[in-house]
Structures are given as structure tokens and as C-alpha cells.
Amino acid sequence: MRFFIKIVKLFLALAILSVAFYYRQPLFAGGRSLALAAIIIVGVGLILTEIIGFKKTLSAVAILAIASLALCTATGLEIKFNLAKQNVLNTDIAKLEKLGQHFIVGYRNFDEIKTLASKRAIGGVFVTARNIKNKSKQEIQQEIQTLQAIRRAQGLSPLWIATDQEGGVVSRLSPPLTKLPQLSDVLDGAKNIDQKKDKVIQYATTQGKDLSAIGVNLNFAPVVDLNKGIISPDDKFSKIYLRAISANKEIVAKVALWYCQTLEKYGVRCTIKHFPGLGRVNTDTHIADAQLHTSVAELSQDDWVPFREVMSKSSAFTMLGHARLTAVDKEHPISFSQQAIDGIIRKDWGHDGVLITDDFSMQAVYGSKDGLALATVKAINAGVDLILIAFDKDLYYEAMDALLKAEERVKLDRQMLENSQKRLQTQSESIGHF
Template sequence: MISSFLILTEIWAFHKIFRGKRRRLSIIILALAWLSLSTATASQVKFLLTKKTVLDNLTHETSVTPATPKVTNLGAHFVIGYRDFEELKLLVEKQGVAGVFITNRNVRYKTKEQVKQEIQTLQEIRRSQGLPPLLIAADQEGGIVSKLSPPLTKLPPLARIIDDRKDIDQQKDKVVEYATKQAKELVEIGVNLNFAPVVDLNKGTKVINDKYSKINRRAISENKEVVAKVALWYCQTLEIYGVKCTVKHFPGLGRVNTDTHIAEAELNATVADLINNDWVPFWRVMKSTQAFTMIGHAKLMTVDPENAASFSRKVVTEIIRKNWQHDGILITDDFGMQAVYGSKDGLENATVKSINAGVDLILLSYDEDLYYDAMYALMKAAKLGKLDAQVLAKSQQRLDRFSSIVKKETTQL
């Protein structure tokens, strides 16, 4: 409602300035200001209604149709960031999310113990419901992406741990030592999923207006074999301590010259070239560990020039699920990015497409309010019979299988 108040203030100010002077201009400006107020107010009302509908329906256990899952089951497909801890607790209580993303805004000025206590509060809610632990995700790559530092130790990027000009097999101990330190600190506060490592190859691509991607500063190497080995050692080490890794950002950002945070992007390479190069690290880690795979928002132009990979059936269903026969967990990159939010499908349609394509988890890491629009879109699609029941059933099996692993590991720790 703050924006509405500001607009009203501006209307009154313009009225005072132009009263008795340029009357026609004053009327025009007042009309435009009133239109802005009406639009802002309508948008806020729409959001509040959407939010209420979602919260109300999350408490219902009624099946929508025999062919579609319960509305409450849809919460199993979301991992969200947050600003308001009490609101997050409510969503956890209503089983509206499968996981929580914690970042610098959630840990700033807090000790490890304070962060741990907040996470334990959420996990206790899940235990009281007889449910598996929440996914507690973080973006702790090292280097410029160290979102939990402080209070956790800020480590350098993996690229600085190794020297890809030398025999990489002789450097395994360095990678294991690095991953061990990181895993122990993550476990200490309750994180069980890390959005690392970046396995995009460093192609030295110049990215237009690169505000956030900066793959050239985050990638391990340009050498596919080096990246594959380092990523595998890293993920295997994290798993020893009960933390799952995430290889990202499939189908690869190393060749992409646009920052998907701020614009739609294209990956122009043949599938054959990608299979022999960029996809080697993804494939090696995906088949040898329990790693999550993060699906990025670049369009794979030779496969599906219309849709970002994160909500492309041709990429997710045909390549990953069918051709690769991969039955691991797939999670999207943040759906609040412009490559999704500003696409022709928008957030809502992209969410439905992504789930129907075989993606398991939608990530909304920055703007938690977008969760309500995305969830509402899934609820609406379920009621209209537009969610693929078979795809959802397989996704639920994957999530259940993973949850049982996490529950077992949590008990053992």
C-alpha cells in the first residue's frame, strides 16, 4: 500500500502547484496520476486475493479430479527464499513448500547458532507433521557467490583451488579438503543442499551487460575433463556429510552472451557439439552421484527456440528424461529472473510448462511474493486438468525417494 500512498501524495502536490494556474495541464496530470493510482491499487488487490486463495487452498485435502494430485501436493514442487520468517513458517505449516533458500539477507548480522536455531524451528514443524526434513538450500559456491559468508568462512572459487595446466588427478586432495570444509560448515547450521558447483565451461564469452551471471569468474575451467573430475570429487565429498550438490546451469551458460537475470538468452550450439563438450561434466556427475541438476533459462536454439530450457519439454522431457534416462531431481534456476518473468509465457505459464516437462522443483529465490502467483497457476491448471498426472506421479516418486534418503541421513548425523 506504500505505492498508493505515494501516488496520492503526488496527486495532492500537483493539485497545489497547478491550482488556479495552468488548469488544463493540471487536469491532465491529475488524470494520469489517478490512473497510476488505480492501476497500482488494482495490482495490489489482485495480489492479495491471489495470496488468500493460495493460503486457503493449501489447507484443503480435497482431490481436484481423479486424474490430478491433491492441491496440497503441489507445495512439494517449490523451494523459496524469504524475507518474513513468520510468513515462511506459515507456509511450512501449511505444507506449501518443499524447501527453503537461505541467503545473505537471512544471515546478515547473525551468528551460526542463530541461523541454526531458525532452521531447526522450521524442521521441527516438519517433524511434528510426520514429514521428511525440508530442503535447506544455499548458494555457497565460493568466491563471488558466497551468500552465507559471513557467518560461514568465505572460500575462494574452485578455479583457484586447482591448476588446470597440471595433472588434475594429482590435485584431488585439494578439492576434497575444500569440499570437506565447506560441507562441515553447511551441516553445522542445517543446510542440506548447496547450489554448487558451476559446471558451465569457461568459454571466455563476453556477456552483454553482465550484472549477475559472471560465469567467467565462477566456472572451474574451460577443460571439460578437469571440470568433470573436480565437480565429481566435490559432490562426492559433500554427500559424505549429508549435503547434496547441484550441477548448474544446464544446458550451459559458458557460450551464452546474455545475462538471464535481466534478459532472455540464447545458446547457439548443436546438440552433438554440446554432448561432446559442455555436457560432459553434467553427465558424469549426474550418473555417479545424487546431485541435483539446475536447469537454466537460456533457450537451446537448435532444440527449442521458443522456450527457455527451464520450461522446455523438448529439453527436459526429450533430452534429460528420455534420451539420458536420468531420474534424478531437476530444479530450475530462479523463476524470478527476467528470462522467465519477462518471457511471452510469463511466470505463471512457465511454471505450469516446467512441471509438465518433468522438472521437480521450481526455485523462487529472490522475490517470495512470486510464489503465490506461481502456486496459483498450478492450482488453476490442476482444476482445469492441465497438469500431466503421469509426469507429476513420476516427479512425486523422485521426491519421495530423495526425501527418504535425506530423512535417513539426518537420523544418522
């Protein structure tokens, strides 16, 4: 019996040690407090029981050592996180406003996001299913109005209130907003796509009215990745084949433009995603590194046609994915690649629209060799305007802390920041409906 108890204790010690190393990663975002509590309770319990009945056995020493290491690891990570958080929250408000405008942040606690808005520490808020559960349209609208009232009192431009309302499998605000099918269903296999224009506009009108009514002014749609029919067991969440409009570049370009132009009529910016196109990628950047090996020449004639068409004829934002385009930059995901962002989009294409990253909580960024902090600095220096931290809001503090320190060390490109701030100001002034 004693042997069995020792085995159980050793297993528990190893379990909390494993959790201690990883509980600050995005995987634990929804249950981080519980994970930390488990580490403390189990760790302290194991240490106390071993000390009280201490015998100089290998198992007892191992249990004490492992449990102590788990507590020390968790404590160290908590101290590191809280130091970054306090540095951000205690920073001069002018510095927070200057750099904070480059972040759109998700939340799990409304009071926390109110605090960040009050400190001028963010440029936008991401609203998703967990934020609206069991709430009416009026309740959601009231929360958004509360945040925007803070901004008005500060004399600042409104926050970007963003969501993922593509239709179909990605409809984060339905219910209570109207649940629509995926945009591809509206086309219904039409050979002459122009015959479907009215239906596409009607679809976008429904979404535009719904989003505008509750105060959302930025929608992360449409998906303009081409449907290459790739279905992979390594793709757990992206599933572009379910979300793409079509395999035909011309159809995608037309439909996406109609959609974006319609949303703009209701004061809602669209977001075309995910550059450089994830239709050819068979791994999922939510959980792993992903590479795109297609040549620039082929992408220019195919996948990039919808991006360039919508960029040139609307005020759409463009979302940068986390796949690495190996023909351009083998080291960095597109979302913080200088060669791709500044080299291709800004210089080669001459595009001066707003660029936003996909969620920096994703493993392709958080687990990259650069890590979240350096990726954030590189993204801003490459010409990114908005960094999205949607799933794990705690990462905002690490990312913002990194920018603050980079500015202190003169590691941020001033010209890039100035250009970005002009783009953001122009967009917030021209949207005209909040």
C-alpha cells in the same frame, strides 16, 4: 513560479505512473512497500492539491488524470496479487501439500516463511545473505530448526534448506561460514588434475561440514558450465568466467564429481548448474532473454560431458538455466522446455534425478512471452521437480495459484506429477542427515 510548480507536479505524476506499472516486478522486490507508499502518498497529494485549487487548464487535467491512473493501476495490481495470495493461503491443506512440495522459496520475512511451512505450502526454503545478516551460526541454525520442527510435527519429510555457497564471488553465507576461494583456484593450473583431488575433497569437506552444521542440506554448487572466456558488457550478474571450474570438460567432470560425492557424506546434496551450459552465452538471464545457438552434437561432445558424468555417478540435483537452446526449442527457455527436459534429459538420457529451475524471478522467465504463471505450469508438465523462486518471494503466490488453477482445469500432467513426487520422496528419504 506557478509554471515551475506545474512542471514538477507533472513530472511527479509521470514518475509514480511509471512506478505503478512496474513496482510488482522483481526489480522492486526489496523496496516494494516503499514504492507502493510513494505511489499512494504522492498520487493522493497531487489529486488533492489539484482539486482544491482546480482550474480548467490542460496541465491540471493532465496531472489529475495521470495521478489517478497511477493509483488505479497500483490498486489493480495489489488486488490481483492479494487475490492470488489469499487463494493459496485458503486452499485445502492437502492440495497445498501436493503442489507445494515443488517449490523452494526465498524470503525476507521469517514469519511469512513459517506460515508457508505451517500450511505445507512449500517443499524448501532458500537462505541467502539478507537472511543471515548480523546473525551467528547458532542463530541461523535455530531458525532452520524451527522450520524443520514444523515439518516433523506434521509427519512430513524435512524441508530442503538451500543456499548458494559456491565459494569465491558467490558465497552467500560467508560470513559466518568459512569464506573459500572459487573452486578453480584450488586447481591452480595443475596439468595432472588427479594430484589436486585431495585439495578438492578438503575444500568440499569444509563446505559440507559448515553447511550441515547449520542445517543446510542443498547447495547450489558446483558450477559445471565450461569457461569459454566470454566477458560481455551485457552480463551483469552471471559472470560464468569467474565462477567456472575450468575450460576443460574432463577436469570439470572430475572435480565436480569429487565435490558432490564429498558433500553427500555430510548430508548435503550438490546441484550442478546451469544446464544446458551458460559458458557460451553472452547475455544475462537475470535481466534479459538469452539464446544458445550451439548444436546438440557439439554440446554433447563438450559442455554436456560434466553434466552427464555427475548425473550418472552421484545424487546431484541439476539446475536448469533460462537460456533458450535454439537447436532444440526456439520458443522456450530450457527451464520450462518440454523438448529439452522431457525429450533430452528424461527420455534420451534416461535421467531420473531431481531437476530444479534457476530462479523464476529472473527476467528471462518473468518477462518471457509465457509469463511466470504459464512458465510454472509448463515446467511441471515438462518434468521439472522443483521450481526456485528465490529473489522475489511474492512471485510464489502467483506461481502456486497458477498450479492450483491448472489442476482444477485438469491442465497438469498427472503422470509427470507422480514421477516427480517419487523422485522427491526418494531423495528426501535417502539424504539421511538433517
